Amino acid sequence: MNTLAAPVTGTRPIYLDYNATTPVLPEVLDAMLPFLGERFGNPSSLHPYGREARSAVEQARVEVALLLGCSPEEIIFTSGGTESNNLAILGSIRATACGGDVLTSVIEHPAVSRPCELLEGRGSVVTRLGVDELGVVDVEEARKALDHLPLLLTVMHANNETGTIQPIREIADVARERGALVHTDAAQSVGKVPVDVDDLGVDLLSVAGHKLYAPKGVGALYVRRGVPLRPVLVGAGHERGLRPGTENVASIAGLGAACALARNTLQAESTRVMVLRDRLWNVLSEGVPGLKLNGHPLRRLPNTLNVVFPGVRSSRLLETAVGVAASGGSACHEGGETPSPVLTAMGVARVDALGAVRLSLGRGTTEVDVAVAAEALVAAWRVLKGTPAS
Amino acid sequence: MNTLAAPVTGTRPIYLDYNATTPVLPEVLDAMLPFLGERFGNPSSLHPYGREARSAVEQARVEVALLLGCSPEEIIFTSGGTESNNLAILGSIRATACGGDVLTSVIEHPAVSRPCELLEGRGSVVTRLGVDELGVVDVEEARKALDHLPLLLTVMHANNETGTIQPIREIADVARERGALVHTDAAQSVGKVPVDVDDLGVDLLSVAGHKLYAPKGVGALYVRRGVPLRPVLVGAGHERGLRPGTENVASIAGLGAACALARNTLQAESTRVMVLRDRLWNVLSEGVPGLKLNGHPLRRLPNTLNVVFPGVRSSRLLETAVGVAASGGSACHEGGETPSPVLTAMGVARVDALGAVRLSLGRGTTEVDVAVAAEALVAAWRVLKGTPAS
Numbered sequence A, B: 001m002n003t004l005a006a007p008v009t010g011t012r013p014i015y016l017d018y019n020a021t022t023p024v025l026p027e028v029l030d031a032m033l034p035f036l037g038e039r040f041g042n043p044s045s046l047h048p049y050g051r052e053a054r055s056a057v058e059q060a061r062v063e064v065a066l067l068l069g070c071s072p073e074e075i076i077f078t079s080g081g082t083e084s085n086n087l088a089i090l091g092s093i094r095a096t097a098c099g100g101d102v103l104t105s106v107i108e109h110p111a112v113s114r115p116c117e118l119l120e121g122r123g124s125v126v127t128r129l130g131v132d133e134l135g136v137v138d139v140e141e142a143r144k145a146l147d148h149l150p151l152l153l154t155v156m157h158a159n160n161e162t163g164t165i166q167p168i169r170e171i172a173d174v175a176r177e178r179g180a181l182v183h184t185d186a187a188q189s190v191g192k193v194p195v196d197v198d199d200l201g202v203d204l205l206s207v208a209g210h211k212l213y214a215p216k217g218v219g220a221l222y223v224r225r226g227v228p229l230r231p232v233l234v235g236a237g238h239e240r241g242l243r244p245g246t247e248n249v250a251s252i253a254g255l256g257a258a259c260a261l262a263r264n265t266l267q268a269e270s271t272r273v274m275v276l277r278d279r280l281w282n283v284l285s286e287g288v289p290g291l292k293l294n295g296h297p298l299r300r301l302p303n304t305l306n307v308v309f310p311g312v313r314s315s316r317l318l319e320t321a322v323g324v325a326a327s328g329g330s331a332c333h334e335g336g337e338t339p340s341p342v343l344t345a346m347g348v349a350r351v352d353a354l355g356a357v358r359l360s361l362g363r364g365t366t367e368v369d370v371a372v373a374a375e376a377l378v379a380a381w382r383v384l385k386g387t388p389a390s
Helices: A026-036 A046-068 A081-094 A110-121 A140-145 A169-178 A249-287 A316-318 A343-346 A367-385 B026-036 B048-068 B083-095 B112-121 B137-145 B168-177 B247-287 B314-320 B341-345 B367-385
Strands: A074-076 A102-105 A124-131 A152-154 A181-185 A204-208 A219-223 A292-294 A306-310 A356-359 B075-078 B102-105 B126-129 B150-155 B181-185 B204-208 B219-223 B292-294 B306-307 B357-362
Touching: A026 A046, A026 A249, A026 B026, A046 A074, A046 A204, A046 A249, A081 A110, A081 A152, A081 A181, A081 A204, A081 A219, A102 A110, A102 A140, A110 A124, A140 A169, A152 A169, A152 B219, A169 A181, A249 A306, A249 A367, A292 B075, A306 A343, A316 A356, A316 A367, A316 B306, A356 B181, B026 B048, B048 B204, B048 B247, B075 B083, B075 B357, B083 B150, B083 B181, B083 B204, B102 B112, B102 B137, B102 B341, B112 B126, B126 B292, B137 B168, B168 B181, B219 B357, B247 B367, B314 B357, B314 B367
Parallel strands: A102 A124, A102 A152, A152 A181, A181 A204, B102 B126, B102 B150, B150 B181, B181 B204
Antiparallel strands: A074 A219, A204 A219, A292 A306, A306 A356, B075 B219, B204 B219, B292 B306, B306 B357
16 A cells, blocks of 8 residues: 555544545445345345345335335346446437437536447437536527437436536426437435436436445436336346346445435435535635635535635645545546536636535534534635735 | 345355355455445545545555456456456457457356347357367367457356366467457356466456455456457546446455455365365265266366256255255356256256256355255255155
């Protein structure tokens, strides 16, 4: 282990990067451990070891379905959000003999935009909806684009960087009138806000375990009954022939437990986190004149605060505020000093986009965390700006 | 939880189905737990939570590489053996502008045969090598087929049902002379026999975590430096752009620990298990006149014993021998009363194939297990045959 990457010892930084990934909740780990221990069977085996594993998978399927408001047989387990998105997008287009066109947005995660590009390279026409300055897709623009009869509409439910929630229901209503399938990447919204497949009016919906306190490496795809889909990975007949490979029993059990927890505590926890997030915004606004909010002030995930610290680079700010672990964009894009494509699409100026910090709160975030983190961020900004503390 | 699928209580059946899946070893679980706990970061994040996660992934990559005799940068982490096989087969064919033909065998796992069929449907010529009565691919037949210059040769290292080990090196030597890429599905062999990518002469090699005491839902693909490959799932740029999605850190750490254990104890453990396996064969042979071995008597995985119990159905035998958990074929094929395609390909008569039982031993198997299981199997066979105990 090199020194840079040694485990964090002593006081760990305050974690405000829940949109990048969440810890596994103790209740989730408890649900997993039997299957990393004595109940290790392969769900395809007919003996008792297999049957108890199969039971765990099917129980978890019920829990995921209950959270999303669908039937258990409409849930396919995958290795995560990326695979769910690939299966939804590539699988639905491949299921039509003649391929088909796609309507998406300019602010999708690469797990959606890349499959769309792949289809584009194979002859599908892909149309990308723009967003307004709050990061919201225009329903009217969607309506016009849907006149061209795409086979599939895929627009994310909530944006990973800004937390802005899209008007999925409104777009979906139009899309379904036109006969298009509707997919939404709900990786960021499931567990943070109510997500009901019928309320949203979607045919396909992607879930990523590690964004809702389940482990990394597990996800789910909701597939409305009757929606034609082809597998992307092929092999044995697991998951109704749509996703081959021995089921990841322990992690699936964990995802089930995480969904049960989300269902039972979502409302109270969302409110708690939103209050903390708004307090964080208030304290930061007081300490950082000119602080700007990115994203919709109201139609936004309750845990997400994306702000521009004026006149500094977010990378430098986060290096300086060592007591805070947050992101200068989405984790998947880090490492470069290019401005976030999401913010750019919203018309945020390059200099502002380079100063944007995503602060995302979660179940572990406390009042003290918020106070300490705000102080550290304000202090770091002052150091970089050469502003004396007030 | 329905009663059928309730957890096994009281005495658990003796597990002789290690080829279906293995338990997670305590040392492996220990390696995983920190990442299901405090070290939960996303490896793409730049803050300390991310860096410690990244470090774990890269350490595990070193361990997998050490076991396989390759460089860490030649290892791609996947969600399991099926995905590794899909990536190897579909990814290598897609990497050539004009597609390409495939040479495979008739005894591959669906995770290999189905991707080959998919390619066949898209214009690739797929040739399937037969096997002899011991389940071994013919090197001469391979040599002739390679004259047709397939782009890819994909033949499994060891068969999941019989344990027969294929002459990969011999075929690979011919294939490489002809300029073909060589892939082997080593899901069943890694951790049971020495697997070295240079000794085997392969370009691509698939590993399934849950066959070698790592958890389900994680695998690896060895990709020899310079081998052209395209991703099958697309998204963000993880795993050198070949496998998108947030890394399954805990399970990857587990796979690394399992590979380290395999490397350190493989020789001793293989010998121990082989002695037990051969004892099982001896006791069964004494108790069951006409018992037949399926597979190669010598060139075979040390843990695998596939035998025909004459005159009975394996499904009935395993229902009767309630104290033993074993398989009547590979787990992925169970549920039907069709004879195993692998045994059929070897020329095993239908009636014999329906009486075949796969007994696969592992690290948890003891001398007592073998004695008790043998007795239970012999007793069950006698009950079904109406033969009085001797």
